[in-house]
Amino acid sequence: MTYKADMEIQNKIALVTGGANGIGFAHVRELLRNGAAHVAILDLANSKGDESAKKLNAEFGSDRAIFIVCDVTKQQEFEDAFAKVVKEFGGLDIVINNAGIMDDARWELMIEINITAVVRGTLLAFRYMGKDKGGKGGTLVNVASVAGLVPGKPFPIYHGTKHAVIGISRSFGHPYHYDKSGVRVLTLCPGGTETQLVTKAGGRMLDMVEQQELFDLLDSIPIQRISDSS
Numbered sequence: 001m002t003y004k005a006d007m008e009i010q011n012k013i014a015l016v017t018g019g020a021n022g023i024g025f026a027h028v029r030e031l032l033r034n035g036a037a038h039v040a041i042l043d044l045a046n047s048k049g050d051e052s053a054k055k056l057n058a059e060f061g062s063d064r065a066i067f068i069v070c071d072v073t074k075q076q077e078f079e080d081a082f083a084k085v086v087k088e089f090g091g092l093d094i095v096i097n098n099a100g101i102m103d104d105a106r107w108e109l110m111i112e113i114n115i116t117a118v119v120r121g122t123l124l125a126f127r128y129m130g131k132d133k134g135g136k137g138g139t140l141v142n143v144a145s146v147a148g149l150v151p152g153k154p155f156p157i158y159h160g161t162k163h164a165v166i167g168i169s170r171s172f173g174h175p176y177h178y179d180k181s182g183v184r185v186l187t188l189c190p191g192g193t194e195t196q197l198v199t200k201a202g203g204r205m206l207d208m209v210e211q212q213e214l215f216d217l218l219d220s221i222p223i224q225r226i227s228d229s230s
C-alpha cells in the first residue's frame with residue numbers, strides 16, 4: 001500500500017454530479033466551505049442547478065460554483081462537462097459521482113444512472129486526473145448507500161445497484177490502480193437522508209411490493225437531515 005493522498009480541500013477544483021439538490025448540494029457546499037477554489041455542479045436541465053450555483057456564489061463569492069447541464073446517462077455530455085471544467089479552471093482534483101435515483105418502477109433507467117453512469121464517471125475521473133494520463137492524481141468519491149451493504153424488501157433493485165457501486169469502487173480503489181494513477185477512490189455509504197429520493201419514494205416501487213413495506217421500513221430506520229450527510 002503506497003497511499004500518499006493529498007487530504008487538503010483548500011484551493012482544489014471539484015466536480016459533483018447531481019449536485020443541484022439533496023446530498024450532492026450538501027457536498028458542494030461543504031467543499032466550498034472548506035476552501036475549494038471552484039466546484040462544478042453537473043445536473044439535469046430541470047434540476048434548478050443555476051439557482052443552486054447562484055445561492056452558493058452569494059454565500060462564498062462569485063464564480064466559486066458553476067452549473068453545467070449534464071445528464072450522466074449521456075456519454076458525450078458527461079465527457080464535455082469534464083473537459084469544460086479543466087478548460088475553465090485549469091485542472092481537476094476531486095470528482096464526486098453522486099447522481100442517483102431510487103426508482104424500481106423504472107429499473108432500466110435506474111441501472112443506467114446508478115451503475116453505468118458511475119462506471120462512466122469513474123473512467124472519466126481516472127482519465128482526467130490520473131498521473132499516467134498527464135494529470136496530478138486526485139480523489140474520486142462514489143456515492144453508494146447503506147442499501148449497498150444489506151438486502152432490502154421495498155427496493156430490491158435499488159439495493160442491487162448500490163451493491164454494484166460498492167464492488168466497483170472498492171476494486172478501482174485497489175493499490176494497483178492508485179500506484180499508476182495517483183487517484184484514490186472512496187466509497188460513501190450514507191444512511192437514510194431526508195431528500196426527495198426518500199420523500200417521493202412512494203409510487204416508485206415494483207407492483208409486486210406493497211406500499212406498507214415502505215412505511216414499515218421508514219418507521220424502522222433513522223432518517224438524518226441533509227446537513228448531517230456530508
Ligand SMILES: NC(=O)c1ccc[n+]([C@@H]2O[C@H](COP(=O)([O-])OP(=O)(O)OC[C@H]3O[C@@H](n4cnc5c(N)ncnc54)[C@H](O)[C@@H]3O)[C@@H](O)[C@H]2O)c1
Binds near residue numbers: 017070
Ligand atoms: N437520500 C437517501 O436516503 C440516500 C441514502 C443513501 C444514499 N443516497 C444516494 O445519494 C445520492 C444523492 O441522492 P439524494 O438523496 O440527494 O437524491 P436527490 O433526488 O435529492 O438528488 C439527486 C440529484 O441527482 C440528479 N440526477 C438524477 N438523475 C440524473 C442524471 N441522469 N444526470 C445528472 N443528474 C441526475 C437530480 O436532478 C438531483 O439533483 C444518490 O446516489 C442516492 O442513491 C441517498
